[in-house]
Amino acid sequence: MAIEPYLFHDYLETKISVDDRSLNAAVRSALLDRIELAADVGGAPAAAPFRVLDIGTGTGAMVRRLAGWISRMPPERRPPRVRIVGVDSEPGSLVEAERRFAPEAGAEGLEAKFIRGDLSRPGAGWAVPGNYDLITANAVLDLLPLDRAVGHLRSLLAPAGSLYATINYDGLTELIPGYEDERYEASLLAWYDRTMDRRRLPEMAEAGSQDDSPSGVAGGRKAVPAGAGGPAGRGAGMGGGSRTGRALAGAVLRAGFDLAAIGSSDWVIFPEAGRYPARDADFLRYILAMIHGEALRNRRLAGRRLEHWYRSRREAVDAGILLLIVHQIDLLALRR
Known part of the structure; x- marks a missing residue:
C-alpha cells in the first residue's frame, strides 16, 4: 500500500531523528567550516546574505536542521544574514514546512521561505544561475537523473559554492x-x-x-518526489537509483566539483x-x-x-x- 500524503508528512517527521543520528559527523563539520568561512568573507552585517537552496524540502526538515546548526554557532563565526529557500513540488508538504518552521523563524538574521517548484522548470524565479552559496539535497538525488541533476545544481551555485548531499541510498x-x-x-x-x-x-x-x-516508492521516499521533476537523464527520466551513494561522487566530479568530504550515513x-x-x-x-x-x-x-x-x-x-x-x-x- 502507498502512503497517503497526510501520512507521508508524518513519515517525514518520524525520519528526522533517524537522519539526525545518521548524518556523517565529518561531512557535517566540513559544511560548518564552509559556512564559517563565508562569515569571514561576508564581513559586516550589511554584506550580501548567505543564500541557501534546499531541494526536495518536504516538510522542511533540512531547513530546520540547518537553521538550528547556524543559530548555535557563535555570532562572530556565522554569517550575519542567512536566506534559505526550500523548494518542493507537493503543496501539502510546503504548508507543513511553513507551519513547522515557525518556531525557528525568530533566529536573528535568518529567514526562510518555501516555494512550489521542481528542477524541470529552470526558468522559475528561484532557479537563478549562480544565485546560491549552498545547496542542500537530503534523500532526494536517488529520485533524479543523477548526472543532469548534479550539473543543473552546479549551475545554480555561485563560484566556490557548496553542494551538501545527504542520506543517499547505496544498495x-x-x-x-x-x-x-x-x-x-x-x-x-x-x-x-x-x-x-x-x-x-x-x-x-x-x-x-x-x-x-x-510504482516508484522506494528507499523510504515517495513516488512523486519532492522537487524532482527534473530533465530526462539516463534511461529517459530514470532516477539515480539504488546505488546513488557510490555513483554520486563520480557525478559531482564530472560536473565540475571538487570533493571536500564524503562518508557513510547509515540508518541503524x-x-x-x-x-x-x-x-x-x-x-x-x-x-x-x-x-x-x-x-x-x-x-x-x-x-x-x-x-x-x-x-x-x-x-x-x-x-x-x-x-x-x-x-x-x-x-x-x-x-x-
Missing part, C-alpha cells in the same frame, strides 16, 4: 533477525531496490503492467532494552508498509507469503526486536 537494506524464509525476504528487498532503478519521473511515466511495474535502528528511541517504531512501520506496497505490484511476490511476511515483521516491531540497517552516503562538494 543495502537489512532486517535483523533473519526471516524464516530468507530467500523470500531477499527477493522482496531486491525488488524494493529494483523499483528505485526502474522508477520514472512523473512527467516521463509510461503505461505499464500493474502487476510487474514498480535498534531497540534499547526492548524499546525504540524517539519515533523509530513508527518509522519502521512506514518502511515495512512501503516494502509491502511495492511487493503488491509484483504478482510473483504478492499473496499469502507477502501478508505473512508483513504481519511477522510488524509483530517484531511491536515486540521491540526488529533491527534495520540501511547503507547511505553523505558528501560535500565545492564548485570549481
Whole structure:
C-alpha cells in the first residue's frame, strides 16, 4: 500500500531523528567550516546574505536542521544574514514546512521561505544561475537523473559554492533477525531496490503492467518526489537509483566539483532494552508498509507469503526486536 500524503508528512517527521543520528559527523563539520568561512568573507552585517537552496524540502526538515546548526554557532563565526529557500513540488508538504518552521523563524538574521517548484522548470524565479552559496539535497538525488541533476545544481551555485548531499541510498537494506524464509525476504528487498532503478519521473511515466511495474516508492521516499521533476537523464527520466551513494561522487566530479568530504550515513535502528528511541517504531512501520506496497505490484511476490511476511515483521516491531540497517552516503562538494 502507498502512503497517503497526510501520512507521508508524518513519515517525514518520524525520519528526522533517524537522519539526525545518521548524518556523517565529518561531512557535517566540513559544511560548518564552509559556512564559517563565508562569515569571514561576508564581513559586516550589511554584506550580501548567505543564500541557501534546499531541494526536495518536504516538510522542511533540512531547513530546520540547518537553521538550528547556524543559530548555535557563535555570532562572530556565522554569517550575519542567512536566506534559505526550500523548494518542493507537493503543496501539502510546503504548508507543513511553513507551519513547522515557525518556531525557528525568530533566529536573528535568518529567514526562510518555501516555494512550489521542481528542477524541470529552470526558468522559475528561484532557479537563478549562480544565485546560491549552498545547496542542500537530503534523500532526494536517488529520485533524479543523477548526472543532469548534479550539473543543473552546479549551475545554480555561485563560484566556490557548496553542494551538501545527504542520506543517499547505496544498495543495502537489512532486517535483523533473519526471516524464516530468507530467500523470500531477499527477493522482496531486491525488488524494493529494483523499483528505485526502474522508477520514472512523473512527467516521463509510461503505461505499464500493474502487476510487474514498480510504482516508484522506494528507499523510504515517495513516488512523486519532492522537487524532482527534473530533465530526462539516463534511461529517459530514470532516477539515480539504488546505488546513488557510490555513483554520486563520480557525478559531482564530472560536473565540475571538487570533493571536500564524503562518508557513510547509515540508518541503524535498534531497540534499547526492548524499546525504540524517539519515533523509530513508527518509522519502521512506514518502511515495512512501503516494502509491502511495492511487493503488491509484483504478482510473483504478492499473496499469502507477502501478508505473512508483513504481519511477522510488524509483530517484531511491536515486540521491540526488529533491527534495520540501511547503507547511505553523505558528501560535500565545492564548485570549481
